[in-house]
Amino acid sequence: MIIQIKKQEFDYLDDEALLNACFKPLILEYKKRMAKQPENSSISKELFYKELTTGQKALFVFHVYYDHAIESKCEFYWWSAYFMAQPKIWSAIKTGLQYFREEPMYLLLEETELVLKKYNCPNTLEKFAVTREDLDSTGELSESINPLHIKFNETAHLTIKRISDFIRYNHENFLKIED
Template sequence: MIIQMKRQEFDSLADEALFNACFKPLILDYKSRMVKQTENSSMAKELFYKELTTGQKALFVFHVYYDHAIESKAEFYWWSAYFLAQPKIWSAIKVGMQYFEEEPMYLLLEETELVLKRYNCPNPIEKFAVSREDLDRNSELSASINPLYIHFNEIAPLTIKRISDFIRYNHENFVKIED
């Protein structure tokens, strides 16, 4: 599932544009497969994921998390809890940050996990009962999440830059360059 790109386009893309260009074909393929899937979507998800390179896996899981979590403090809280309730996904996001040698975001994920566990998150996904409104109902929880979300917003652009730099120097895991 390596995307093809002309050398000139690859070299001219800004960091966020490269980050998105390598992700877009993956998410489109994923969504297409999910639409076609009528019965066992978890099996289809696993098959899709297995077809990705290690780099694409790392990019895919982080990008999905980032796209949702960046929207607001409530979204950051909910999506972090949601993925934490699915240990394979949460672990994949953290492993992805290690793959990209992205320690600041990895440490933030670890800290977020500790805070969520302090507030009895996650339940197993089958019993997932986290609500975005939890932050309105629990001022202590909200106060604990707020600095994490602020920090997420501060470091996310640097994470995207470092992931893009990684892609530039290891493009064969993401892009086939055509001259």
């Protein structure tokens, strides 16, 4: 599922545009497949994921998480808890960050995990009852999430830069450059 791109376009993409150029075709294909097989979505998800290169897997899981978590403190909290309740996905996000050698964001997710565990966030979707309103009703939780959210926003820009740089120097794992 390697994306093709013209060399001139590749050379002029800024960091976020490069990530999106690598991610957008993947997410569109993912959504298309999920729409075709809603009853077997977990099997379809795994088959889709297996078709990706290691780099594409790392980018895909991080980008999905990032796109949701960057929206607000509530979204950062809820999506972190939601993915943590799916250990395979949470682990894949952290493994992807290690693949990109993105230690600052990795460590932030480790910190976030500790806070979420402290507040008894579930580790399966069966018991998942986390709501975005939890932050409004639990002041201590909100105070614990706030610095993590701020750090996420501060770190995200540098994470995107470093992942983009990684892609530029390892592009064969993400896209094929045409002259």
